[in-house]
Every structure is written in C-alpha cells, then in structure tokens.
Amino acid sequence: MAKRIDVSGLTAYYGSHKAIEDISMTVEPRSATAFIGPSGCGKSTFLRTLNRMHEVTPGGRVEGKVMLDNENLYGSGVDPVSVRRTIGMVFQRPNPFPTMSIFDNVAAGLRLNGSYRKSELNDIVEKSLKGANLWNEVKDRLNKPGSGLSGGQQQRLCIARAIAVEPQVLLMDEPCSALDPISTLAIEDLIGELKERFTIVIVTHNMQQAARVSDHTAFFNLAAVGQPGRLIEIDETERIFSNPSVQATEDYISGRFG
Amino acid sequence: MNDIMVDKTTDLASAPQTSTLRQPSTLRQPRLPAWAPIGLVALSILLGCGIGVAAGLDSKIQWGLISAVLLVAITFALTAQVEGRRQAKDRLATSLVWICFLLAIVPLASLMYGTIDRGSKVLDGAFLSHSMNGVLTTQPGGGIYHAIIGTLEQVGIATLIAAPIGLLTAVYLVEYGRGKLAKAVTFFVDVMTGIPSIVAGLFILSLWIIILDFDYSGFAGAMALAILMMPVVVRSTEEMLKLVPNELREASLALGVPKWRTILKVVLPTAIGGITTGVMLAIARIAGETAPIVLLVFGEKVINNNPFEGAQSSLPFYIYEQWSLGNEASYDRAWAAALVLIAFVMILNLVARGIARWKAPKTGR
Numbered sequence: 157m158a159k160r161i162d163v164s165g166l167t168a169y170y171g172s173h174k175a176i177e178d179i180s181m182t183v184e185p186r187s188a189t190a191f192i193g194p195s196g197c198g199k200s201t202f203l204r205t206l207n208r209m210h211e212v213t214p215g216g217r218v219e220g221k222v223m224l225d226n227e228n229l230y231g232s233g234v235d236p237v238s239v240r241r242t243i244g245m246v247f248q249r250p251n252p253f254p255t256m257s258i259f260d261n262v263a264a265g266l267r268l269n270g271s272y273r274k275s276e277l278n279d280i281v282e283k284s285l286k287g288a289n290l291w292n293e294v295k296d297r298l299n300k301p302g303s304g305l306s307g308g309q310q311q312r313l314c315i316a317r318a319i320a321v322e323p324q325v326l327l328m329d330e331p332c333s334a335l336d337p338i339s340t341l342a343i344e345d346l347i348g349e350l351k352e353r354f355t356i357v358i359v360t361h362n363m364q365q366a367a368r369v370s371d372h373t374a375f376f377n378l379a380a381v382g383q384p385g386r387l388i389e390i391d392e393t394e395r396i397f398s399n400p401s402v403q404a405t406e407d408y409i410s411g412r413f414g
Numbered sequence: 415m416n417d418i419m420v421d422k423t424t425d426l427a428s429a430p431q432t433s434t435l436r437q438p439s440t441l442r443q444p445r446l447p448a449w450a451p452i453g454l455v456a457l458s459i460l461l462g463c464g465i466g467v468a469a470g471l472d473s474k475i476q477w478g479l480i481s482a483v484l485l486v487a488i489t490f491a492l493t494a495q496v497e498g499r500r501q502a503k504d505r506l507a508t509s510l511v512w513i514c515f516l517l518a519i520v521p522l523a524s525l526m527y528g529t530i531d532r533g534s535k536v537l538d539g540a541f542l543s544h545s546m547n548g549v550l551t552t553q554p555g556g557g558i559y560h561a562i563i564g565t566l567e568q569v570g571i572a573t574l575i576a577a578p579i580g581l582l583t584a585v586y587l588v589e590y591g592r593g594k595l596a597k598a599v600t601f602f603v604d605v606m607t608g609i610p611s612i613v614a615g616l617f618i619l620s621l622w623i624i625i626l627d628f629d630y631s632g633f634a635g636a637m638a639l640a641i642l643m644m645p646v647v648v649r650s651t652e653e654m655l656k657l658v659p660n661e662l663r664e665a666s667l668a669l670g671v672p673k674w675r676t677i678l679k680v681v682l683p684t685a686i687g688g689i690t691t692g693v694m695l696a697i698a699r700i701a702g703e704t705a706p707i708v709l710l711v712f713g714e715k716v717i718n719n720n721p722f723e724g725a726q727s728s729l730p731f732y733i734y735e736q737w738s739l740g741n742e743a744s745y746d747r748a749w750a751a752a753l754v755l756i757a758f759v760m761i762l763n764l765v766a767r768g769i770a771r772w773k774a775p776k777t778g779r
Contacts, residue, residue: 212664212667241669249661264669265669268675268676
C-alpha cells in the first residue's frame with residue numbers, strides 16, 4: 157500500500173520566481189512526516205510538487221526528481237492524472253463539491269474515474285467514512301448536501317473522499333488550520349490511524365501538532381524575503397523538538413525566531 | 415473619572431427629564447416621528463397638484479416633477495432643522511433613491527398597462543391558433559399562429575447553434591485559454607457584443623443569400639440571431655465559470671480526475687444554474703429582434719412550418735407588419751402580438767429563475 161518518496165534536488169518556480177530551491181529528503185512509508193516553518197517558506201509549494209499539483213497553477217514548473225519507490229514522478233511519459241490517483245491530497249480549507257450529496261462526495265473520485273456497481277460503491281463509501289471517523293455522524297443523512305456539514309465534519313468528509321480512491325500517499329496541507337480544537341483532535345487521531353496504512357505528509361503551523369502526530373519533522377526556512385525557501389533539516393520528530401542539529405530550527409521551535 | 419460616571423447615572427436614574435434638559439445626552443437626538451416620510455410625501459404631492467392646478471399646467475408629468483422637487487427640498491430643510499445636517503443628508507439620499515426608483519418604474523408600468531389594455535382586446539384562442547391567411551388586412555380577425563411558429567423555430571435554431579458554441583468558447587477562455595489566442599478571442603467576443611442586429615442581418619444576407627444563393631428562410635434569420643446571441647452566452651457563461659472556486663477544481667484534480675472530466679462533472683454542474691439563466695436571457699434578447707427577420711425571413715401571412723424553406727413570419731416582424739398597415743384592426747393585432755411577445759420573454763425569464771434556484775448548490779442541512 158504505502159510507498160516511500162525520495163526527493164532529490166527539487167526546485168520549483170512560479171513563472172520566473174523561484175519558490176523553493178534544491179530540496180532533497182526521504183519520506184518513509186507508513187509514517188507521518190510533518191513540514192514546519194514560517195509562512196511563505198515554500199512548505200505548501202513543496203507539498204504540491206509531490207503529487208504534481210504545483211503545475212496546475214499558471215506558470216508553475218519544477219526541476220529535479222521525485223521518486224515514488226522506483227519511479228520518477230517527473231519522468232517523461234508520466235501522466236499527472238495517474239500520479240494524483242496514487243498520491244491523494246487534503247487541502248487547507250474544506251472543499252466538498254457543493255452540487256453533490258455526502259455519499260456522492262465520497263464516491264466522487266471513484267465515479268469520476270470509472271464505473272462501479274452500486275453495492276461496491278456503498279461498501280467503499282461506508283469504509284471510507286468509517287476510516288475518516290465520520291460514519292456515525294452522517295450515516296442517516298448520506299443524501300444530504302455535503303456543504304451542510306460543520307467545518308470539521310466537512311474536512312473529515314474531504315479526508316474520506318481522498319482515502320476512498322485508496323492512494324499510496326496522503327498529502328495534507330494545514331488540514332486543521334480552519335478548525336476548532338475538538339475537530340482538530342478528531343483529525344489528529346485520524347492521522348494516527350491512517351499512518352498505519354498510508355504514507356502521510358502534513359504541513360502545519362502548529363508545532364505541538366507536528367510533535368503530536370508525526371514521526372519525522374522537516375523544518376523549512378528562507379534566507380530573506382524574496383529568496384527561495386530551503387529545507388533546513390529533517391529528522392525524527394523527537395530529535396527535532398529536543399535536540400535539533402541546526403541553530404535556526406531551535407530558534408524557530410523555541411519561539412526566538414527573527 | 416469614575417466618580418463622574420457614577421454621578422451622572424444616578425442623576426439620570428433619579429430625575430431623567432430634568433437631567434436631559436440640563437445636560438443634553440450625546441446619544442439621543444431629536445427625531446422626526448416615524449410617519450414623517452409618508453406625511454411629507456403626501457404633503458408634497460398635495461402641494462405639487464395645487465401648484466399645477468394654480469399655474470394651469472396640463473401635463474401630469476410636470477405635476478409629478480414639481481412634487482418630487484418639493485419632496486426633496488422640504489425633507490432636507492425640515493430634517494436639517496430638527497435632526498441635524500448628517501441626518502438631513504441621509505434623508506436627502508433616501509428620497510432621491512426613491513424618486514429615481516419611481517422614475518424607472520413609471521415607463522415600465524405604463525408600458526405594461528398600455529400593452530395589456532390594448533393587447534387584450536383581440537387576444538383569444540382563435541387569435542393564437544389562426545394565421546393571417548385569407549384575412550383582409552383592414553378587417554378584424556386573423557391571428558398570430560404563423561408568427562409564433564416562426565419565432566419558436568427561428569429562436570430554437572439560433573439557440574441550438576449559439577448555445578453550444580458560446581458555452582464551449584467560455585469553457586476554453588476560463589479553463590484552457592492562456593496567452594494571445596485567448597486575448598484575441600475575448601477581444602472579438604467584446605466586438606461581437608456591440609454588433610447592431612441589422613449588421614448581423616446584412617452579413618448573413620450577403621453571405622448566405624447573395625453569395626451562396628440560398629433562398630429566404632427562417633434558417634437564414636436564425637443564423638443572424640445566433641450571431642447576436644453567441645457573445646451574450648459567452649460573456650455570461652464566462653462570468654459564471656469564473657465564480658466556481660478554484661479549490662473545487664483542485665480537489666477534483668487531486669483525486670486523480672482528468673481535467674476534462676473535472677470540467678464536465680464538477681465545474682459545469684456547479685455553475686449550471688447561472689449558465690442556464692444566461693442562455694435564457696440571451697434567448698429573451700434575440701426573441702425581440704426585428705431587423706434580421708425583415709432582411710432574411712421576409713415575412714409571410716400563411717403558416718410555414720419548415721424553417722429551411724420559404725418565407726416565415728415571427729412575432730416582432732408581425733408587430734411591425736401590422737402596425738405599418740395603419741388601420742384600427744391591424745393596430746389591435748399588433749398590440750395583441752406585442753403582449754404575446756412580452757409574455758413569452760417573461761415566461762422565459764421565470765423559467766430561468768426557476769432553474770437557477772433549482773440547480774443552485776444546496777446548503778441545507
């Protein structure tokens with residue numbers, strides 16, 4: 157199921173602006189890796205290069221290699237659509253499809269990619285909603301619109317939608333930043349369960365969250381405003397938060413930054 | 415500071431009247447009573463009519479304008495005296511807005527009244543189900559069946575041509591268009607929006623009838639109508655597609671859905687209500703075009719169900735034709751046809767609203 161990601165020498169641009177420069181790291185399978193760092197340092201951009209969503213932005217382009225097990229995502233002849241089927245993504249703001257019911261939202265990825273029998277879909281939807289800890293809250297109103305749920309429920313609906321297509325890797329771009337502490341807790345618990353099956357990469361501004369949910373943590377920073385973001389260090393979360401090898405990381409984590 | 419506050423509140427509580435007299439509150443100010451606006455309207459209408467009668471003005475419009483000016487002046491002066499300058503400006507703006515609203519309503523209401531009043535005279539089942547075949551133009555009788563058929567067919571064909579092209583152009587501009595080609599398309603759509611209907615008619619006339627040597631037909635008219643309709647559809651669809659949040663596109667793409675399917679299954683369904691409304695309004699716009707019909711469809715008194723061969727009629731053409739005959743019976747027919755045309759456009763608008771409401775993204779819990 158889960159796969160390892162090996163990034164080497166990755167540089168990403170928006171038009172002529174270099175957003176991140178020369179990033180190399182390894183994301184371990186069946187674990188959660190957190191990206192922390194100040195705003196604008198390229199965490200989200202880097203995350204989006206991992207499933208080729210970066211090039212959806214006008215002017216976005218990438219240099220370098222991203223190996224998923226032994227395949228380069230940016231190799232010639234690689235279809236970005238199949239990359240995104242393998243590497244799912246959850247966004248900062250919950251974005252359920254407004255024209256679809258809760259059921260259809262979860263089934264969207266499957267339905268839009270091929271045909272399934274009704275009973276098969278029912279099973280997958282139930283499994284995904286249970287996987288996202290949402291089943292008990294919505295099982296009686298699967299035909300109601302997804303946009304009628306609360307923010308936290310919508311975000312879990314989006315997670316259910318993402319895991320319904322059975323990706324190898326799940327990327328999460330600040331999934332809790334728009335949520336209250338209780339919903340955040342629900343999603344953090346969920347990440348703990350999901351990392352048994354998927355490789356998880358999460359961008360967060362909340363360092364406690366990074367410490368709680370992740371096995372590895374990567375710290376990003378940029379030299380100055382307008383400069384491209386860089387990876388400062390990546391290590392086991394415990395090490396990063398207790399005894400980081402770079403002074404900048406310690407400054408950032410202890411709040412003495414800038 | 416605290417002491418003063420306490421002092422003041424106890425003072426106010428114990429003797430409110432005397433304290434407001436002695437020390438006017440900064441939060442309460444004298445206000446005109448709630449009925450003042452209505453009273454002022456009544457007063458200025460009375461005054462306006464009085465001045466109108468006294469000065470011997472014939473036109474009721476002059477009476478109304480005098481009342482309007484009086485209303486603005488009296489409201490401003492009185493409010494400035496009682497409530498102060500800021501409130502006076504507020505009421506000045508309010509009364510101006512109301513007067514402008516009424517000025518905009520007057521022509522619409524009088525048009526509706528005039529059309530219904532004069533159009534309902536001969537409008538009945540027979541009028542809707544008969545053509546002008548064999549009817550003497552100076553005699554009452556006859557009907558608009560042939561014109562309704564013509565309008566429905568011409569507008570229908572025009573929509574079948576213009577709606578898909580317009581829709582796909584808008585999808586191209588919003589979802590795919592980058593660089594010079596998209597800019598050029600946008601520019602030409604803008605230019606097309608400004609094409610007068612007679613020019614569209616002349617274009618088809620010279621191309622279809624003179625150069626390609628086809629005959630006059632409903633289809634030729636429909637092509638000219640399609641030219642007029644296309645830019646309207648492109649513009650409204652473009653705006654609606656731009657309103658679809660980018661997050662939805664990204665959410666779909668991140669599920670591994672190809673771009674064309676994302677557009678087809680996520681973007682278009684989200685915007686379908688607005689797109690339908692835009693198409694309906696474009697249809698309403700071309701349903702009333704006369705010039706291309708005069709040039710290309712030529713007009714006909716008998717029923718011609720075939721839009722691809724021979725002259726046809728249409729509602730706007732029928733109105734023009736009957737009015738230019740210049741007798742009492744044809745005037746009545748023209749008004750009745752105008753009423754039918756307005757009703758047709760109104761029904762289209764209502765249908766568009768209904769669809770927009772029905773298809774709007776649901777928010778209910």
